Amino acid sequence: MTGIDDLIPRSDDRWATATRRAQGIADQGLGSALKRYYTIYLPAGVIFFVAAGTVLGIFALGGATTDWPTLLGLGFILAFLGGVIGGLLYNAKKVVPAAKSGRVDVLLSLEDEERKGIRRQILGKSPVDPDHLVVSRAAAVQLRKNLARQLIWAPVLPLILIPQLLGGSAFGSWLMAAGVAVWVLGVRDFQRAGRFLDRTAEPGAPDAKA
Template identity: 50%
Template sequence: MSGIEDLMAESNDRWGKATRLAQGIADNGLGTAMKVYYLLYFPIGIVVLIPLGATAGALAFGHSWMNLQNLRFGMIIAAVGVLVVGLIYNAKKVAPAANIGSVSVLMPLESHEQKQVRRQISGKSPVEAKHLEVTHGVAVQQRKNAATQLVIISSLQLAFIAQALPESSSIWWLMAYLVFFNFVAIAVLMHEFRQPGRFLVNTADQASEQSI
């Protein structure tokens, strides 16, 4: 029996450490912050910077106004501009919208325990009430990481599209593949952002009852 008791004690110790790491972690409006970025800042950046960049390209390189290279240059300028704006927005709005702590909540747990937590967040396993604080902490950290990656990867898509325009370069066809794979990556990140959000909403009542 001592062997089983030792294993249980070690397991409880790991979950206890994870619980302490999860304390104070909370989503304080990541969904709203991302909606504002994608409905306001991102489209405005594209609409404003692409024409400005295309005009600058035509004036700087002496291209005719209808030259496709102007559009390519404008999209590259827009990609750089949107990336800069995105990084600033991430630091000023996205990061403060969540308290994620300084260490991964999953760190003290063993691999099978980490997998168990992720399956609960994805809805593939029943939620364990006794470890809900840990699972909530992991969900918030996953959601915040996905949000930051989305802000960055969206700007890269503009640069890839610019390089994928016909006659933009000798490897434009390869860049076209990158555009496709980047779209897939964006779709995956959007799923990884929304899934923890749904979990947090669906288990909010349970978390409130435990905190009382």
């Protein structure tokens, strides 16, 4: 019995630590910030930089416009560079302030199976445990924060592959397909975590929107 008695306090301590770390963590508009990025800033930036890079390429080639794949390739390379800089700025100014996510992973004190259980609840694969709802909601916010940062970079990185696709590179096509698959999974988990926060929000509390 001694071994079992020793185990119970340790389990309580793990969850108490996780609950303490979860205090104050909240989604304050990650969904809205990501939506603005995809509907306004990303398309406007890509169009501008591709056009600017193509025009610069025309001037660099002395006005020749016969090699359009090369010119567009230059445009997409410039769009990639602009996307990297713009992504850094947007993440710092819009995504970071859109959530109070704490400095430490709230699940750090838990065991692997406990962390997997929380993750399954967030993704809608298992019933919600009301006893640890504070921890699971905080974990959902941290998951959305991490995914939001990744989803800012996900559409930028393939821009560097487009010149290879224009040149008929099969390897570039495979890389692009893999990138699209990762992006789809990221969007799916981001939305699932948002729906989890909506379902488990207290009456009258502002819901987290996916």
